[in-house]
Amino acid sequence: MSAQHSDFLQPSVFDKEYYSSDAYNDYLQAFRTQARMVVIDPLLQAIQPTEPLTFLDVGCGMGGNILELHDAGYEACGIEISPYCLEYSPAKEWMKPGGVLNIPYDDNAFDVLICRDVFPYLSAEEVPMGVRELVRVAKRYVAFSTIDHDSPNVSQEFNPDPYRNASVTAFTPDDYIALFAACGADLFRRDFFVQPRDSSYLFTVSSKK
Numbered sequence: 406m407s408a409q410h411s412d413f414l415q416p417s418v419f420d421k422e423y424y425s426s427d428a429y430n431d432y433l434q435a436f437r438t439q440a441r442m443v444v445i446d447p448l449l450q451a452i453q454p455t456e457p458l459t460f461l462d463v464g465c466g467m468g469g470n471i472l473e474l475h476d477a478g479y480e481a482c483g484i485e486i487s488p489y490c491l492e493y494s495p496a497k498e499w500m501k502p503g504g505v506l507n508i509p510y511d512d513n514a515f516d517v518l519i520c521r522d523v524f525p526y527l528s529a530e531e532v533p534m535g536v537r538e539l540v541r542v543a544k545r546y547v548a549f550s551t552i553d554h555d556s557p558n559v560s561q562e563f564n565p566d567p568y569r570n571a572s573v574t575a576f577t578p579d580d581y582i583a584l585f586a587a588c589g590a591d592l593f594r595r596d597f598f599v600q601p602r603d604s605s606y607l608f609t610v611s612s613k614k
């Protein structure tokens with residue numbers, strides 16, 4: 406496994422234009438508030454940490470989750486393939502280049518992995534590889550969300566995105582749950598991110614396979 410991003414998408418497509426148009430037209434204004442409301446508040450409520458935890462956000466975009474986690478007192482960093490985010494994110498000092506198909510960290514390197522809305526940019530063949538990478542690097546939890554077969558956001562009319570791979574329609578929520586289970590991560594909570602149009606999952610890592 407050597408590629409970091411999907412063969413059919415170059416990282417340069419995730420540029421200022423991508424983060425300011427179509428489905429993501431307000432992303433550069435809203436990413437931090439969204440991170441808190443959609444991801445971090447519900448995640449911390451679900452985990453109820455009683456000790457310091459470390460977090461890695463895979464495909465962290467502009468780094469809203471990282472900034473919010475730092476504010477809440479946690480150690481957090483991220484990886485991205487987008488040269489734009491790596492250069493302009495206010496969290497860039499905690500970010501490094503890297504993709505979900507080859508995460509540049511050791512096994513069990515972080516307590517919690519977050520990966521939100523990255524899998525729609527993989528091919529169907531790459532999806533199981535990405536799931537295996539997330540579970541490999543996570544010690545305790547994987548917080549995951551994606552657009553899948555059942556998400557209203559899969560519609561280009563409703564949620565335009567020129568780079569979303571049509572192969573996302575091949576995967577149902579049950580398919581994702583089975584893929585994580587096959588790597589040793591069990592479903593703990595469903596649909597806990599505040600994003601009603603996509604599926605989200607909190608997995609606990611048990612015995613890795």
Ligand SMILES: C[S@@+](CC[C@H](N)C(=O)[O-])C[C@H]1O[C@@H](n2cnc3c(N)ncnc32)[C@H](O)[C@@H]1O
Pocket residue numbers: 409410411419436463464465466467469484485486487490503504505506520521522523526527
């Ligand atoms: C819709 S944005 C979501 C950004 C961030 N996760 C968030 O929730 O704000 C999708 C992100 O996935 C990143 N991405 C695409 N393919 C990736 C890959 N193979 N590995 C890691 N990140 C990837 C893009 O650069 C982009 O920042």
